Amino acid sequence: MIAPGVDRFAVAVYDRALFVARFFLELVRPPWHVRAVIDQCIEVGIRSLPLVSLTGFVIGIVFTKQSRPSLEAFGASSWLPSLITIAIVRALAPLVTALICSGRVGSQIGAELGSMRVTEQIDAMEVSAINPFKYLVFTRTLATTLMVPALTMYCGLIAMAGSFLNITTNEKTSLSAFLWDGFSTISFLDVWSSLAKAIVFGFTIGIISSFQGYHTKGGTQGVGRAANQAVVLSMFAIFIEEALIVQIIGALRAM
Amino acid sequence: MGGPSGDPAIVLRGVTKSFGSLHVLRGVDLDVHRSENVVVLGKSGTGKSVLTKTIVGLLKPDEGTIHVLGQDVTTLRPREMDALRVRIGYSFQHSALYDSMTIAENVAFPLIMNEPKTPRGEVADRVDAALESVGLLNAKPQMPAELSGGQQKRVGIARALILEPEVMLYDEPTAGLDPLTCGEINDLIVQVRESHQTSAIVITHDLASAKHVGDRVAMLIEGQMIGGGTFDELFALDHPQVRSFYAYNFTDQDPT
Ligand SMILES: Nc1ncnc2c1ncn2[C@@H]1O[C@H](COP(=O)(O)OP(=O)(O)OP(=O)(O)O)[C@@H](O)[C@H]1O
Ligand SMILES: [Mg+2]
Numbered sequence: 001m002i003a004p005g006v007d008r009f010a011v012a013v014y015d016r017a018l019f020v021a022r023f024f025l026e027l028v029r030p031p032w033h034v035r036a037v038i039d040q041c042i043e044v045g046i047r048s049l050p051l052v053s054l055t056g057f058v059i060g061i062v063f064t065k066q067s068r069p070s071l072e073a074f075g076a077s078s079w080l081p082s083l084i085t086i087a088i089v090r091a092l093a094p095l096v097t098a099l100i101c102s103g104r105v106g107s108q109i110g111a112e113l114g115s116m117r118v119t120e121q122i123d124a125m126e127v128s129a130i131n132p133f134k135y136l137v138f139t140r141t142l143a144t145t146l147m148v149p150a151l152t153m154y155c156g157l158i159a160m161a162g163s164f165l166n167i168t169t170n171e172k173t174s175l176s177a178f179l180w181d182g183f184s185t186i187s188f189l190d191v192w193s194s195l196a197k198a199i200v201f202g203f204t205i206g207i208i209s210s211f212q213g214y215h216t217k218g219g220t221q222g223v224g225r226a227a228n229q230a231v232v233l234s235m236f237a238i239f240i241e242e243a244l245i246v247q248i249i250g251a252l253r254a255m
Numbered sequence: 256m257g258g259p260s261g262d263p264a265i266v267l268r269g270v271t272k273s274f275g276s277l278h279v280l281r282g283v284d285l286d287v288h289r290s291e292n293v294v295v296l297g298k299s300g301t302g303k304s305v306l307t308k309t310i311v312g313l314l315k316p317d318e319g320t321i322h323v324l325g326q327d328v329t330t331l332r333p334r335e336m337d338a339l340r341v342r343i344g345y346s347f348q349h350s351a352l353y354d355s356m357t358i359a360e361n362v363a364f365p366l367i368m369n370e371p372k373t374p375r376g377e378v379a380d381r382v383d384a385a386l387e388s389v390g391l392l393n394a395k396p397q398m399p400a401e402l403s404g405g406q407q408k409r410v411g412i413a414r415a416l417i418l419e420p421e422v423m424l425y426d427e428p429t430a431g432l433d434p435l436t437c438g439e440i441n442d443l444i445v446q447v448r449e450s451h452q453t454s455a456i457v458i459t460h461d462l463a464s465a466k467h468v469g470d471r472v473a474m475l476i477e478g479q480m481i482g483g484g485t486f487d488e489l490f491a492l493d494h495p496q497v498r499s500f501y502a503y504n505f506t507d508q509d510p511t
Contacts, residue, residue, distance in 0.1 A: 119349070127311050130368045135368075
């Protein structure tokens with residue numbers, strides 16, 4: 001009973017590795033369907049913007065509010081801007097943005113490609129000598145890889161705005177003092193590693209959701225399952241990557 | 256490339272295809288000569304769609320050889336396969352229109368993607384001509400979901416014809432259409448062959464249309480081809496399934 005299970009697992013891993021490899025192969029081979037990539041970027045950006053804005057803002061306010069008592073206990077409430085900036089840039093912005101995008105964009109990609117698979121639209125492209133992987137999977141994955149970092153930066157700024165609103169009403173800190181305190185505590189490594197993380201998350205969402213959609217089997221139910229799996233597996237992968245990347249960055253910091 | 260027009264457009268030899276324990280094709284032999292329409296009849300679920308999908312490389316046969324326009328489909332590399340597919344038109348049983356694109360975009364898509372340098376004006380003209388031939392010129396700005404099933408199927412045919420293929424595979428082009436539209440599609444299939452010397456396989460249940468468009472008629476029974484001569488030759492065969500197919504079409508149906 002173990003052997004076939006192991007076999008199936010090996011095949012599953014191989015299929016996914018091949019799918020990822022194919023993306024990078026297509027990345028260096030024209031045509032790139034620039035028009036379709038731009039359309040997908042707009043789709044990903046617009047689709048996630050309202051939720052990213054709202055979540056970012058609320059997180060900025062709430063996180064500031066919750067951190068104040070602990071800092072006040074040490075008489076260190078003046079450290080609030082630095083603390084919040086570090087938390088937002090290093091951890092919150094990339095993670096929150098990626099999780100929102102897994103939900104909004106991942107399910108969309110899974111369902112869209114899934115229904116194209118079961119209604120033979122992907123086969124139709126293939127018989128028209130159009131590379132469906134390039135036109136559908138490549139464009140979507142590239143779009144999420146580009147847009148999740150952009151949304152992460154945006155989310156960070158909105159969260160900072162929320163935090164400033166809370167701090168300025170409580171501590172009467174001016175904007176310039178807030179920004180000075182905040183940005184003098186973060187390093188280039190913080191910003192770059194955060195962006196690198198967002199790029200990895202964006203790619204993960206695009207490729208996993210596309211894989212689930214592209215390999216959908218079995219009608220409407222299959223489409224539902226693909227959308228569902230796209231979200232669940234993307235989120236799962238993002239948490240694992242987060243844990244790994246934190247280790248790597250920690251090692252870099254120690255150097 | 257294509258070779259002399261004398262060699263056949265499609266040659267199948269001993270093609271088998273199974274899904275698990277379900278043996279769908281069990282040694283299919285079929286020839287389609289240049290500028291000839293071959294009709295394939297068969298009961299639902301006998302593997303007619305599987306047959307056309309193996310010809311165009313969407314499914315891989317388990318055994319046997321498939322030559323299309325002189326090339327062995329089972330051994331082609333992806334790039335060669337694409338070059339061949341440009342010369343083949345496939346009209347899907349369930350239309351398979353791109354539901355996020357308008358009708359005009361659907362029909363233009365294969366052309367724009369395969370010949371990106373085509374001037375806009377020419378694309379528009381060819382889309383118009385293709386839609387005109389299926390009688391749906393004014394559906395251009397609509398979305399697939401806004402059309403009836405029969406109209407969608409006709410758009411699917413227009414999309415398959417836009418690259419002026421040398422080989423056409425029609426998977427049940429007239430199923431679910433009213434007799435008038437049915438007649439128009441039959442005329443279109445005949446006319447496409449006449450004007451472009453297209454070779455075609457036409458899958459159908461409908462004997463009237465088989466008789467109208469088919470130069471030769473074969474029937475897929477239990478995974479093998481029966482007949483392959485003229486319509487009358489096929490139905491002169493003393494084969495129980497062929498007979499009952501005929502009896503159903505011509506006795507149980509209202510002749511109007
Ligand atoms: N991808 C597939 N996986 C498993 N089984 C399949 C697959 N495609 C087709 N089959 C099976 O093969 C058989 C033939 O299917 P096919 O679609 O070719 O029938 P058909 O002759 O076109 O019927 P119809 O006239 O109803 O369209 C069916 O029993 C179907 O269940
Ligand atoms: Mg069929």
